[in-house]
Amino acid sequence: MTSEVHRPPLPETFEATLVGTRPVTPRVKELVFERADGQPFTFRSGQWVSLVLPILDEKDRPLRRAYSVASVPSGSPRFELVVTRVDGGRGSTWLTDAPVGTRLEVKGPQGMFHRLAEAGPSLFVATGTGVAPFRGMIHDALAAGGDTPLWVLFGVRSPADALYREEFEALEKAHPRLRFMLSMSRPPPEWTGLRGYVQTHALGLWKELAKQGRPHAYICGVKKMLLEVREVLKKEGGAERQQLHLESYD
Ligand SMILES: Cc1cc2nc3c(=O)[nH]c(=O)nc-3n(C[C@H](O)[C@H](O)[C@H](O)COP(=O)(O)OP(=O)(O)OC[C@H]3O[C@@H](n4cnc5c(N)ncnc54)[C@H](O)[C@@H]3O)c2cc1C
Incomplete structure (x- = not known):
């Protein structure tokens, strides 16, 4: 007898360009990314993406950081993130300093944090x-x-x-x-x-x-x-x- 192991599908990897930034609070910046291939960014509200940054972690691998998608699903190639600049935090400092035009590898969308449609209050x-x-x-x-x-x-x-x-x-x-x-x-x-x-x-x-x-x-x-x-x-x-x-x- 064989048993099947169900795993969520691997998230897609794509390139995205930073097309806009805006401070939304003294410590938080909104970053607007756009898929470089022009395809719609399809996700479910509540999901997050992993950004692969061009700086190395302690094991000399590119630093990855997760950010919840802050925009509303619209079928557009664009999506928004909001990043808190953490004191001494390598990822968030790098990201909140990144200029428009920066291109990054993105893995996502990912995660199972959804509102249950049939749920009550x-x-x-x-x-x-x-x-x-x-x-x-x-x-x-x-x-x-x-x-x-x-x-x-x-x-x-x-x-x-x-x-x-x-x-x-x-x-x-x-x-x-x-x-x-x-x-x-x-x-x-x-x-x-x-x-x-x-x-x-x-x-x-x-x-x-x-x-x-x-x-x-x-x-x-x-x-x-x-x-x-x-x-x-x-x-x-x-x-x-x-x-x-x-x-x-x-
Ligand atoms: C599923 C998921 C979704 C996330 N979504 C977001 C998001 O939408 N926006 C966002 O700003 N961060 C988000 N984070 C946190 C983000 O991935 C990084 O951990 C954060 O940016 C700090 O990374 P760093 O390299 O700058 O600092 P690090 O050196 O890795 O961490 C320094 C410290 O920062 C603290 N920290 C982490 N996130 C925050 C935060 N948001 N506010 C205050 N302190 C924090 C941690 O406790 C840690 O001790 C998310 C994390 C996960 C796992």
Whole structure:
């Protein structure tokens, strides 16, 4: 008897050119890439790409770094990434200094971090550039219609760090099912919204959402935050493994 092992197909490798850059916060740059072969860049919201950089890692191989696709699937050869410039980080420093016209090898799209289309109320929890995969997921969910709640809890230090804030707030105005909540760890005195880390607020929102159906939480960012949110939702919110979807950046 033979047994079959199912593995996801290998990601495609292609060349892409950096066609635009824009600072979106003091520490985050948006990078727009375009496939060099002009083919559409086809991906599912939530997926990421691996960039092969022309600098060497500690084993003398080209340094590779993963970035969530921040754009909305459109069938265009272009796609957007948002990169936090990490102090002392070789990959992110190189990338955020790269000039327009830079050409890189890209492997992707990759990953299984998707919003389940048939799922009930959704809680999206992100810090910093962890919000990137949620942009496409939210646009897709709104375009698909329906009325299941989509709640975004986005943790940043201060107003200047809240990338995509205007876009999410405009969507929130147009779609009552979308709720966009910023939580600031270093807010200005006049800030009347949520304060502190997302870990503090996730449980209350989860319990509120659970009154409207069986919720799913999508959590993206650095591991410390991910694990703390997961823990509180499991232990105090009764969340089961299948309801929690995590994407770790480190
Ligand atoms: C699936 C996946 C998707 C990712 N998507 C993104 C993305 O969309 N945008 C993005 O900026 N990064 C993203 N990352 C992180 C990215 O791959 C790199 O780890 C990051 O750019 C740091 O690389 P570096 O070489 O500059 O620093 P390194 O020397 O490799 O790492 C230095 C430190 O940076 C921390 N770090 C990693 N990512 C971040 C971050 N975003 N904010 C603050 N600190 C961080 C790590 O904890 C690590 O200790 C993603 C990682 C994964 C695995």
